[in-house]
Amino acid sequence: MSLQVTSSVLYLDDVSVSFDGFKAINNLSLVLEPGEMRAIIGPNGAGKTTMMDIITGKTKPDSGDVYFNGNVDVTRYDESAIATMGIGRKFQKPTVFENHTVEDNLLLAMSGMQTIKSMLFGGRTHDEQERIDEVLTTTRLNTRRNDLAANLSHGQKQWLEIGMLLAQDPKLLLVDEPVAGMTDSETEETARLLREIAEDHAVVVVEHDMDFIRDLDVKVTCLHEGSVLAEGSLDSVSSDQRVIDVYLGR
Numbered sequence: 034m035s036l037q038v039t040s041s042v043l044y045l046d047d048v049s050v051s052f053d054g055f056k057a058i059n060n061l062s063l064v065l066e067p068g069e070m071r072a073i074i075g076p077n078g079a080g081k082t083t084m085m086d087i088i089t090g091k092t093k094p095d096s097g098d099v100y101f102n103g104n105v106d107v108t109r110y111d112e113s114a115i116a117t118m119g120i121g122r123k124f125q126k127p128t129v130f131e132n133h134t135v136e137d138n139l140l141l142a143m144s145g146m147q148t149i150k151s152m153l154f155g156g157r158t159h160d161e162q163e164r165i166d167e168v169l170t171t172t173r174l175n176t177r178r179n180d181l182a183a184n185l186s187h188g189q190k191q192w193l194e195i196g197m198l199l200a201q202d203p204k205l206l207l208v209d210e211p212v213a214g215m216t217d218s219e220t221e222e223t224a225r226l227l228r229e230i231a232e233d234h235a236v237v238v239v240e241h242d243m244d245f246i247r248d249l250d251v252k253v254t255c256l257h258e259g260s261v262l263a264e265g266s267l268d269s270v271s272s273d274q275r276v277i278d279v280y281l282g283r
């Protein structure tokens with residue numbers, strides 16, 4: 034095993050997966066260092082979501098290596114085991130519990146093995162309360178803690194869902210198109226929020242909003258036809274003629 038495998042939070046090498054003969058992921062290699070935030074761009078159908086499916090165990094690759102946290106071979110575990118090991122994923126559409134308060138949503142996310150009832154009605158420990166307060170602050174939801182999730186704005190629901198991931202204390206967060214449908218000010222706030230989260234988590238963010246990507250100010254990977262087309266600073270990737278041809282210029 035190479036040094037890179039053992040020191041990386043995420044290591045994909047030569048990964049391929051086909052659906053009915055169509056190669057959605059094609060010899061994909063990507064390495065994320067501990068604490069790194071990476072932005073993933075690329076046209077629709079490039080394989081961005083499928084890559085997240087592979088990292089979270091939803092889809093098994095046909096070939097290639099996928100390691101998490103150094104030497105954990107992700108391909109040997111199922112989705113729930115991988116989530117428990119510390120990979121949290123936020124899907125495109127928020128899936129918060131609308132009829133519960135913001136705070137209870139966080140508590141539910143944190144509950145793990147305990148039953149929902151005992152979490153909601155049985156009180157909480159000092160540590161749990163501290164963690165909830167911390168997450169409420171990070172996600173800008175402190176003043177909304179007692180409101181029903183149903184009454185949040187779309188952007189705030191997205192933040193709550195990110196908070197629900199944070200409540201589970203993952204090492205790596207995967208965030209798929211977080212600012213789709215957000216207002217400009219919510220989008221700008223989301224970039225700040227993710228930068229704060231990235232201070233002590235590894236993060237992979239898929240987005241199409243290039244202003245948002247610029248605000249993230251991190252290394253960018255452009256996927257195309259299931260592999261890496263270009264990688265580097267946003268300026269170098271966005272001035273790459275191949276990236277312009279398949280994505281930015283369209």
Ligand SMILES: Nc1ncnc2c1ncn2[C@@H]1O[C@H](COP(=O)(O)OP(=O)(O)O)[C@@H](O)[C@H]1O
Nearest residue numbers: 052053057075076077078079080081082083084
């Ligand atoms: N479960 C699946 N079954 C069949 N085809 C799929 C499946 N998941 C993804 N694909 C196909 O793989 C390609 C990549 O999709 P996706 O990863 O969703 O791209 P992106 O997120 O970059 O838009 C698309 O052509 C899509 O139709």
Ligand SMILES: [Mg+2]
Nearest residue numbers: 081082083209
């Ligand atoms: Mg997608």
